Amino acid sequence: MPGPGDDPFERTHSGSLQQMFDKECDHQWIIDLYEKFTGKPLTRRKQGSTRIIARWWPRDPKGKMIRDVQAGKETPNSTHLWGQTLLDFFRFQRWPDQPHVMTTSTSSRLSRWMMENGESEHSKDDMEWAAREEEPKLKPGADMMEIIYARDLMVMMGLSGESMIPDNQDEQIKKSPVLPFDYSNYPDPWPLIPFSSKPPNLQSHIPFHLLPETLIVHDPFELLRGNARCRDLDDAWTSVEDIVHKYRLNLTVDSIRQTIDAERAKITEAAESAEPIMIGVLTKADSEFPPEVSSEISGIAYKLTVPPPPPPQKSTPEAHLYISPAQAIGRGNHSYVYRAEWDVPRSVFSNPKICTTCVTEAAVNILQVMNEKSEKAPLDLTPGTFIRLEKRTSRLTFSFVADATAPIDKDKQHTLEEATTLSYAEFTGPISTLHVDTVPWYDSASTDPPPCPHLWQEFVSGPLPGPVPPTTKVSVAAKLSMPGDAHLEREAINYQHFGSQFSQNWTGYTLAYPIQNPTPMNAITPVFYGYYSKEKSADASDSEYYSPILLLEDCGEQIDPEELDFDDRQECGALLLRLHYHGWTQGSYASRNILVQRGDPGDFPLMKSQQDRRFRLIDFGRAKSLKKAKEADLKRGDEKNTEADAWDLQRFNEKSEIGNVLCFEFPT
Template sequence: MSSDHQTVPDYVFSPERSSIDSTHSNVSLVLECISSKSSQGKKKESSTNAPTAADKSPSEVKESDAAMGYQRFLEDLAITHADTEITSIGKPNASSTPEEIEAYRQRVLNHRDTRRRLVFQRWPRDPESKNIIKPENSLLGKMAPNGLQLWGATLNDFYIVSRVHGLDNLHTHSTGSKLAAWMKAHGETYAADHLAMAEQEAEPELILPCDIGRLIKDSERIPFEKKTWSKANPDGKGKEVQRDDTDLPEHWPPTSPFDPIAYPSPWPIKPFSGNFPRRIPTLQQYIPQFFLPAKLVVHDPWMLLDTGRKNDTYEDTDYDWDTKEDIIHIYSLQAPQKDERGAADRTDLDNGLAKRSLDHANFLRDPHTKHRDNFPSGYFVHTEHVKEGPTKPPIYIVLPLPPNRERAPEAHLYISPAGKIGEGNHSYVYRAELEIPRNQLVSEEICDQCVFEDLEKRLVEEDGKDGEKRDPKWDELSGRYEWHVTKKRTAEETSMVDPVTGKVTRYQIAKAEFKEKLQYEGPIRAIESRVQYQDLSKAAYCVHLRSSPHSIHPLTSKVHVAAKLSMQNDRHLESEARNYHAFPRHFFQHWSGYNIVRPLHTPVPVGPVVPQFYGYYAVDQEEEKKLRGRQAEEELNEEDNGMNDAQKQDAQSDVDGDSSGRRSSACSTDGNQASVSDYLSPILLIEDCGKSIEISKLSADDRNECASLVYRFHEEGWWHGSVAQRNIVKQPGPLSAWPLERHCNARERGGLGKDWSFRLIDFGRSRKTTNGSDLCAEASEVTGWVFGYGNHLRA
């Protein structure tokens, strides 16, 4: 990608290698606990050795001289590259106080047109080199799954490089991994420091949203006066009797997690309770289609599913759920005829299960540290004092394979005018409450105390009470503890003129690190635990978990989603659902690092492009008919037996309904019927990704990131069809952070905020295309407002 028009920095960033500045106190003794739970999104310790100062012992490690940190370095770069219209106003002079200087710096940094994501490094070329960097001889470097070639783990990993040495105006943007591959292939090792930095660059890493299971558990732990189970009839009617906190109702477990007996007091919480919504987390995890609930019970007291009604005005204004009859409808998941992403998800799931089973079996067959990279889930138990040198083999408790998660048969959706997000020409969107079985989002637990109690029993069974039956090989010094370096790198420093004071300033852009741990090598005594994972929906918790004050919880959990409803006779929602099924998986994923996406020249985060998709549901006519029949029969049984034959026939015709699939009444949970029109909208469930952007309130970096969503959409051959401000939304980020941190980030930079998460929405018109002119026309509209030579993106 050529970028001739961009000014090249007037300095060359060349890190100076200093000695390691950490101390031997970083050495830690680690007794390992290994889990088979998904490690996606977790950072791995680098094992790459530092290219210099590798022979220094811990006693020679010293603290570096005082230098500005990496964050200050990036801020000063941003000020250096800011427009003179921004930096020239109120610039400090020699008599300015430190407070005035800092106020100036913050004003420039927080200006909406100051860019903080920059390509600031130059890759020096060998003066003797005659090699020319050309598109046809380009080599691939590290890439995220979106296939965009310009990926870097940090801003330090992007470079401006001359295609031909000496022709500085003929340059291009590239990344450390691409350039390192090219330079090695062409024998150009002149920039040794940069090659070494490229070797240390981290791999792309999948970043997962904040753990929804933890958020659900936290919401359950909000203190109530008393959390108790109640005894009621299976239909939920009858007098409730308070029970002991941990004494489960009779006939446990219930046949369904939605059974009335499955809710301890104070659950169930009334939908859209005024003091409760912020305790319900927003569902933002990627969920494969084959795990989505097959049946959706929709609770619609305000009859919002009938979008033909005037649903923006209501007689009541507080939308209290108790003031309305709870009208319900039965919907079913609409599976696509072709679901390539779903097939890939299923293959990955099956392969993952097969690998875990194989690792489990291989380790039990040959328990040894040579299988360390493929250990099954379990615990190391060191049988004697851990110190360097020969030792007896430790015990490794092998936990059972975690149970497979299965599709939820049923979920409940609650919609109310209180959750209305917006409306367009084709649809209405509501922030809804989705209630699903708790074990779909919260992993089953295994009790550590039970595991170790079981270990004690196993040792007595196998070794005898006094060890008289123990195999002699477990007393041999056949293993060894050794120190292993886990991280070792030198400090990296550079110098630059401070853009405010004009003084040459040193910056430490990376701290030196030295870490090692005492690690066992050799044979292992493997003992397979007989303790199983626990799920309250299957059986009561063990005595240890039951003693916890947080062990009482419902078998369901509520999360927030966005429910999109369609106007009658409009096909946009159905088309949008098909598109969600056809989108590639990386559209839904957040990866570490940054991309440079054509035609941009600055890095942007590699976040999701579209909201998470939680299914397309339509009315299940057969289930609706059965539901109406059951409720109408209950009404008939309660009526006066003196009804004549003609009246009974009329009542039965109301029960049967219209065979065309249109309905004449909606059913409420108390058996009453509410007269409505004939239409029930299908429902598209997606992630609630926030509010539409206002370009005037976005920073320069955020404008680029919004534009990159459209460009990435185009890179996969997708034409959006309705690119506008209303169809790009933002929410506080990063999504991997806890809610409080995200809330605080939205207030940073003088109100501009930082780490926002952006998404494209509204794909009713979108289509896959090979017509380049359609994509170019749409891209040019976006490029115009990003680079300032076109009109603002329409609202």
């Protein structure tokens, strides 16, 4: 018998689940199931495919034939089949009386069909499971300001970077505000010699309206002339005189320009109609808060409001880029790629913050003064949040099969039961609004320290020992073109047509046919950071060639298919199939155009795991759009699908190459 403090589910199911699948615990769906119910990690032994679909959806023996399954949850870069976990993918029978004819769908799609066609009673537990599935969530990159502050601390401690200012030069640190890129006024030890430190790899999106409009390119080795420099020469940055060029942001796709205009108009409108915002609640309950059991709570409460934050910036006028032959990371038939240092204003990554602790203290002081004037007893107010949770007890049954290719045997099911009781608290007293306007907003990009110690506690690095410059360097990939080649311009246009959705990371999994197993919902392409062309000067000769620059996220190194396990190979194949699903061909599908990086983009650099592999497709100079092909056919007016058929042939050929490129038997 379990003791009074034991969790009966923990005792009866967690251990048995581990034992039940001890021989197969390399399957990812088992790991998801075990961790969901126990909250404990399950040791993963990765042998073969681990992302199988192992659940089946029961049908009414007299039910209708399922012709079209209604739309379910999905993301902008998934296929139509998305699930929060592998347990949200199901095999099911389109014809209830033909158990050997199976197809695949997801819990959100199947539950909707069952609800609309009267079969919800035959799959109560699976319907309950589907109701609990969370919506897809966008996974942002790690907080760049946190990373920047940590790097600032290393620079100040002399552990990263080499200062341009000689050690024997006694230059006083200036405390006055400085404009971005006024390097002569930067605090010691900045500015740093380019490539003497290792700036963090930028993996966060920058909104299109904040991409720097002017790019000052430092190219002392003349790489912009379109020729790779011989590495036998001295490529130390201090060995040559700096050469500077001015480049302009070149965004030509109408939808991107419209997005920029709309976002800037939105900022202007929001600033003109800004109203106070609520940041928290003060409560004085007549009983314990929160309660141990479900109940109503009375007392008094105040919603705390503060003035709106300062409006965000509408544009980034300028940034600097440094390129060096020592940082070459790739060379193709049409381009060179370098790991570049990008010096941008810190404001690109910052968001204004306000100290909730200071706001709470100020609110309490205001109330105490009001209370003293009314000669009432002192108030004992505490910060709180009103919680209301539904009270519910549930039972869940899981039916699954070990072999995803075998016919369903309904006698071989495993059932797990979970009983969950949630209590609730509902505040019934009066709620007033208290406005606090004495606490300032703080911009984390400011060169000044925060106005209070509480905000420093939110940063990993803690207080910095000195001032910081208004800009920061990050690492990006700079792609340059060879003379007379138009691939780079076409690739830049394609990235603009992709928008931001192809480079987003989402929670969950997706299924990309004909691959039979779900793959993680990671990004398909690198993040696009702009396309820049050299500004013509009055004395420049038309015969002088200077390459345009395509700035992208640095996504690692090219894969070696022989070193990848089966899951990884399927994931790499799914990247191309997802691209096809959204109406694009890649044009050059080869292992050299698939990159792998270690660690999740959402993790702090020191926390990145070498076990986390993230893959991306690159090189879209030959990519083709089905939408463009159909528009070309329509414009021609001969009622033939010449361009669309050519696109589909290219898609078919690319899909056929997946098995050869990735060295595994691919289902066509």
